[in-house]
Amino acid sequence: MKVLIADDEPLARERLARLVGSLPGYRALPEMASNGHEALQLVEAHHPDILLLDIRMPGLDGLQTAAKLCENAESPAVVFCTAHGEYALDAFAVSAVGYLLKPVRSEALADALAKAQRPNRMQLASLGKATAQPEGAQARSHISARTRKGIELIPVEDVLYFIADHKYVTLRHLEGEVLLDEPLKALEEEFGDQFVRIHRNALVARNRIECLQRTAMGHFELCLKGLEGETLTVSRRHVPGVRRLMEHLCL
Numbered sequence: 692m693k694v695l696i697a698d699d700e701p702l703a704r705e706r707l708a709r710l711v712g713s714l715p716g717y718r719a720l721p722e723m724a725s726n727g728h729e730a731l732q733l734v735e736a737h738h739p740d741i742l743l744l745d746i747r748m749p750g751l752d753g754l755q756t757a758a759k760l761c762e763n764a765e766s767p768a769v770v771f772c773t774a775h776g777e778y779a780l781d782a783f784a785v786s787a788v789g790y791l792l793k794p795v796r797s798e799a800l801a802d803a804l805a806k807a808q809r810p811n812r813m814q815l816a817s818l819g820k821a822t823a824q825p826e827g828a829q830a831r832s833h834i835s836a837r838t839r840k841g842i843e844l845i846p847v848e849d850v851l852y853f854i855a856d857h858k859y860v861t862l863r864h865l866e867g868e869v870l871l872d873e874p875l876k877a878l879e880e881e882f883g884d885q886f887v888r889i890h891r892n893a894l895v896a897r898n899r900i901e902c903l904q905r906t907a908m909g910h911f912e913l914c915l916k917g918l919e920g921e922t923l924t925v926s927r928r929h930v931p932g933v934r935r936l937m938e939h940l941c942l
Contacts, residue, residue: 695739697724727751768807836869
Protein backbone atom coordinates (compact mmCIF):
# COMPACT_ATOMS: atom_id res chain seq x y z
CA MET A 692 0.00 0.00 0.00
CA LYS A 693 1.38 3.39 -1.01
CA VAL A 694 1.19 6.05 1.70
CA LEU A 695 1.54 9.78 1.06
CA ILE A 696 2.50 12.05 3.97
CA ALA A 697 1.44 15.69 4.17
CA ASP A 698 2.66 17.82 7.08
CA ASP A 699 4.23 21.28 7.25
CA GLU A 700 6.80 20.13 9.83
CA PRO A 701 9.83 18.32 8.30
CA LEU A 702 10.57 16.36 11.48
CA ALA A 703 6.96 15.18 11.67
CA ARG A 704 7.09 14.02 8.03
CA GLU A 705 10.32 12.14 8.62
CA ARG A 706 9.01 10.46 11.78
CA LEU A 707 5.80 9.32 10.06
CA ALA A 708 7.81 8.01 7.12
CA ARG A 709 9.95 5.92 9.51
CA LEU A 710 6.86 4.57 11.27
CA VAL A 711 5.19 3.65 7.98
CA GLY A 712 8.39 2.01 6.73
CA SER A 713 8.53 -0.18 9.83
CA LEU A 714 5.09 -1.66 9.14
CA PRO A 715 4.85 -4.61 6.74
CA GLY A 716 2.75 -4.05 3.65
CA TYR A 717 3.06 -0.25 3.57
CA ARG A 718 5.47 2.04 1.71
CA ALA A 719 5.83 5.76 2.35
CA LEU A 720 6.27 7.67 -0.90
CA PRO A 721 9.60 9.53 -1.02
CA GLU A 722 7.76 12.64 -2.24
CA MET A 723 6.04 14.34 0.69
CA ALA A 724 3.82 17.42 0.92
CA SER A 725 4.25 20.44 3.19
CA ASN A 726 0.81 21.93 2.47
CA GLY A 727 -2.56 21.06 1.01
CA HIS A 728 -1.82 22.24 -2.53
CA GLU A 729 1.25 20.00 -2.72
CA ALA A 730 -0.77 17.10 -1.31
CA LEU A 731 -3.40 17.42 -4.04
CA GLN A 732 -0.70 17.55 -6.72
CA LEU A 733 1.07 14.46 -5.34
CA VAL A 734 -2.21 12.55 -5.05
CA GLU A 735 -2.90 13.23 -8.72
CA ALA A 736 0.63 12.29 -9.74
CA HIS A 737 1.18 9.15 -7.64
CA HIS A 738 -2.31 7.82 -6.77
CA PRO A 739 -1.49 6.75 -3.19
CA ASP A 740 -3.78 4.34 -1.37
CA ILE A 741 -3.67 6.26 1.92
CA LEU A 742 -2.95 9.90 2.80
CA LEU A 743 -1.59 10.81 6.24
CA LEU A 744 -2.70 14.41 6.54
CA ASP A 745 -1.95 17.14 9.07
CA ILE A 746 -4.75 19.65 9.75
CA ARG A 747 -3.00 22.94 10.50
CA MET A 748 -0.92 23.72 7.42
CA PRO A 749 -0.27 27.02 5.60
CA GLY A 750 -2.44 27.87 2.62
CA LEU A 751 -4.84 25.01 2.05
CA ASP A 752 -5.25 23.26 5.42
CA GLY A 753 -5.92 19.56 5.95
CA LEU A 754 -9.71 19.83 6.24
CA GLN A 755 -9.93 21.86 3.02
CA THR A 756 -7.66 19.38 1.28
CA ALA A 757 -9.77 16.42 2.37
CA ALA A 758 -12.94 18.21 1.26
CA LYS A 759 -11.49 18.64 -2.24
CA LEU A 760 -10.48 14.97 -2.32
CA CYS A 761 -14.09 14.01 -1.54
CA GLU A 762 -15.02 15.31 -4.99
CA ASN A 763 -12.98 12.52 -6.58
CA ALA A 764 -14.24 8.94 -6.25
CA GLU A 765 -10.70 7.58 -6.74
CA SER A 766 -9.15 9.56 -3.90
CA PRO A 767 -7.02 7.87 -1.21
CA ALA A 768 -8.35 7.06 2.24
CA VAL A 769 -7.50 9.93 4.59
CA VAL A 770 -6.06 9.52 8.09
CA PHE A 771 -5.52 12.77 9.96
CA CYS A 772 -2.40 13.09 12.12
CA THR A 773 -2.64 16.19 14.29
CA ALA A 774 -1.82 17.65 17.68
CA HIS A 775 -5.35 19.02 17.99
CA GLY A 776 -8.26 16.85 19.10
CA GLU A 777 -10.99 19.43 18.61
CA TYR A 778 -11.33 18.86 14.85
CA ALA A 779 -12.48 15.23 15.02
CA LEU A 780 -16.09 15.77 13.95
CA ASP A 781 -14.99 18.14 11.18
CA ALA A 782 -12.49 15.53 10.02
CA PHE A 783 -15.05 12.75 9.77
CA ALA A 784 -17.44 15.10 7.97
CA VAL A 785 -14.90 15.22 5.13
CA SER A 786 -14.65 11.43 4.98
CA ALA A 787 -11.61 10.76 7.16
CA VAL A 788 -11.24 7.11 8.13
CA GLY A 789 -8.90 7.79 11.04
CA TYR A 790 -7.84 10.56 13.41
CA LEU A 791 -4.53 10.17 15.25
CA LEU A 792 -3.18 12.54 17.87
CA LYS A 793 0.50 13.46 17.87
CA PRO A 794 2.88 12.10 18.87
CA VAL A 795 1.59 9.22 16.74
CA ARG A 796 2.33 5.80 18.21
CA SER A 797 3.29 2.91 15.96
CA GLU A 798 0.46 0.68 17.24
CA ALA A 799 -2.17 3.37 16.66
CA LEU A 800 -0.81 4.05 13.17
CA ALA A 801 -0.90 0.35 12.30
CA ASP A 802 -4.55 0.15 13.39
CA ALA A 803 -5.48 3.26 11.41
CA LEU A 804 -3.74 2.05 8.25
CA ALA A 805 -5.48 -1.32 8.51
CA LYS A 806 -8.88 0.34 8.92
CA ALA A 807 -8.15 2.68 6.02
CA GLN A 808 -8.22 -0.32 3.69
CA ARG A 809 -11.73 -1.45 4.69
CA PRO A 810 -14.39 1.13 3.77
CA ASN A 811 -15.24 1.65 0.12
CA ARG A 812 -15.80 5.11 -1.29
CA MET A 813 -19.58 4.91 -0.89
CA GLN A 814 -19.13 4.18 2.80
CA LEU A 815 -16.64 7.01 3.18
CA ALA A 816 -19.18 9.50 1.92
CA SER A 817 -21.38 8.94 4.97
CA LEU A 818 -18.77 8.75 7.72
CA GLY A 819 -18.79 10.91 10.79
CA LYS A 820 -21.97 12.96 10.54
CA ALA A 821 -22.43 14.98 13.71
CA THR A 822 -24.44 13.56 16.58
CA ALA A 823 -27.12 16.20 16.24
CA GLN A 824 -28.82 15.06 13.06
CA PRO A 825 -31.25 17.35 11.24
CA GLU A 826 -34.73 15.94 11.03
CA GLY A 827 -34.92 13.45 8.18
CA ALA A 828 -31.13 13.17 7.86
CA GLN A 829 -29.54 9.81 7.23
CA ALA A 830 -28.03 8.10 10.29
CA ARG A 831 -24.27 7.74 10.55
CA SER A 832 -22.67 4.60 9.18
CA HIS A 833 -19.85 4.86 11.75
CA ILE A 834 -19.62 6.15 15.32
CA SER A 835 -16.52 7.98 16.52
CA ALA A 836 -15.08 7.44 19.99
CA ARG A 837 -12.00 8.85 21.71
CA THR A 838 -9.78 6.03 23.02
CA ARG A 839 -6.15 5.59 24.00
CA LYS A 840 -5.47 4.97 20.30
CA GLY A 841 -6.84 8.38 19.34
CA ILE A 842 -10.19 8.62 17.59
CA GLU A 843 -11.68 5.28 16.57
CA LEU A 844 -14.45 4.70 14.04
CA ILE A 845 -16.80 1.81 14.76
CA PRO A 846 -19.13 0.66 11.96
CA VAL A 847 -22.72 0.76 13.21
CA GLU A 848 -23.28 -2.67 11.65
CA ASP A 849 -20.65 -4.07 14.07
CA VAL A 850 -22.34 -2.66 17.20
CA LEU A 851 -23.98 -5.25 19.47
CA TYR A 852 -25.48 -2.94 22.07
CA PHE A 853 -25.38 0.40 23.89
CA ILE A 854 -25.67 0.53 27.68
CA ALA A 855 -25.98 3.79 29.62
CA ASP A 856 -24.12 4.20 32.90
CA HIS A 857 -24.35 7.63 34.53
CA LYS A 858 -23.04 10.24 32.05
CA TYR A 859 -21.41 7.79 29.60
CA VAL A 860 -22.68 5.10 27.26
CA THR A 861 -20.77 1.87 26.69
CA LEU A 862 -20.75 0.75 23.06
CA ARG A 863 -20.04 -2.97 22.71
CA HIS A 864 -18.94 -4.06 19.25
CA LEU A 865 -17.46 -7.15 17.64
CA GLU A 866 -13.88 -6.29 18.63
CA GLY A 867 -14.36 -4.80 22.10
CA GLU A 868 -16.00 -1.81 23.71
CA VAL A 869 -15.59 1.96 23.91
CA LEU A 870 -17.15 4.79 25.93
CA LEU A 871 -19.31 7.43 24.25
CA ASP A 872 -20.18 10.87 25.50
CA GLU A 873 -23.59 10.71 23.79
CA PRO A 874 -27.03 10.32 25.41
CA LEU A 875 -28.76 6.98 24.94
CA LYS A 876 -31.92 8.79 23.90
CA ALA A 877 -30.12 10.56 21.05
CA LEU A 878 -28.68 7.24 19.86
CA GLU A 879 -32.15 5.69 19.95
CA GLU A 880 -33.59 8.55 17.92
CA GLU A 881 -30.85 8.28 15.31
CA PHE A 882 -30.63 4.49 15.05
CA GLY A 883 -34.15 3.46 16.06
CA ASP A 884 -34.65 1.39 12.93
CA GLN A 885 -31.55 -0.69 13.71
CA PHE A 886 -31.71 -0.98 17.51
CA VAL A 887 -34.45 -1.79 20.02
CA ARG A 888 -34.71 -0.74 23.66
CA ILE A 889 -34.77 -3.69 26.05
CA HIS A 890 -34.27 -1.76 29.28
CA ARG A 891 -34.34 1.87 30.34
CA ASN A 892 -30.56 1.89 30.00
CA ALA A 893 -29.97 -0.49 27.06
CA LEU A 894 -30.37 -0.66 23.27
CA VAL A 895 -29.49 -3.80 21.29
CA ALA A 896 -28.99 -4.40 17.58
CA ARG A 897 -32.17 -5.89 16.10
CA ASN A 898 -30.30 -8.17 13.70
CA ARG A 899 -28.15 -9.57 16.55
CA ILE A 900 -31.06 -10.90 18.60
CA GLU A 901 -30.86 -14.69 18.92
CA CYS A 902 -33.29 -15.73 21.67
CA LEU A 903 -35.27 -14.54 24.68
CA GLN A 904 -35.11 -16.76 27.74
CA ARG A 905 -36.54 -16.76 31.25
CA THR A 906 -34.34 -17.52 34.24
CA ALA A 907 -35.24 -19.69 37.21
CA MET A 908 -35.89 -16.48 39.16
CA GLY A 909 -38.43 -15.34 36.56
CA HIS A 910 -36.28 -12.65 34.96
CA PHE A 911 -35.93 -12.29 31.18
CA GLU A 912 -32.61 -12.35 29.39
CA LEU A 913 -31.63 -11.78 25.78
CA CYS A 914 -28.94 -13.73 23.93
CA LEU A 915 -27.18 -11.99 21.05
CA LYS A 916 -25.31 -13.44 18.08
CA GLY A 917 -21.61 -12.75 18.47
CA LEU A 918 -21.89 -12.43 22.26
CA GLU A 919 -21.08 -15.91 23.51
CA GLY A 920 -21.60 -16.65 27.19
CA GLU A 921 -23.16 -13.27 27.99
CA THR A 922 -26.80 -12.24 28.27
CA LEU A 923 -28.56 -8.90 28.67
CA THR A 924 -31.41 -8.23 31.06
CA VAL A 925 -34.78 -7.35 29.51
CA SER A 926 -37.12 -5.35 31.73
CA ARG A 927 -40.68 -6.68 32.06
CA ARG A 928 -41.94 -3.48 30.48
CA HIS A 929 -40.03 -4.18 27.28
CA VAL A 930 -40.58 -7.96 27.02
CA PRO A 931 -43.77 -7.67 24.89
CA GLY A 932 -42.04 -5.38 22.40
CA VAL A 933 -39.04 -7.67 22.13
CA ARG A 934 -41.32 -10.66 21.54
CA ARG A 935 -43.23 -8.85 18.80
CA LEU A 936 -39.97 -7.88 17.14
CA MET A 937 -38.70 -11.48 17.25
CA GLU A 938 -41.94 -12.74 15.72
CA HIS A 939 -41.61 -10.18 12.95
CA LEU A 940 -37.97 -11.12 12.32
CA CYS A 941 -38.97 -14.79 12.00
CA LEU A 942 -41.57 -14.08 9.30
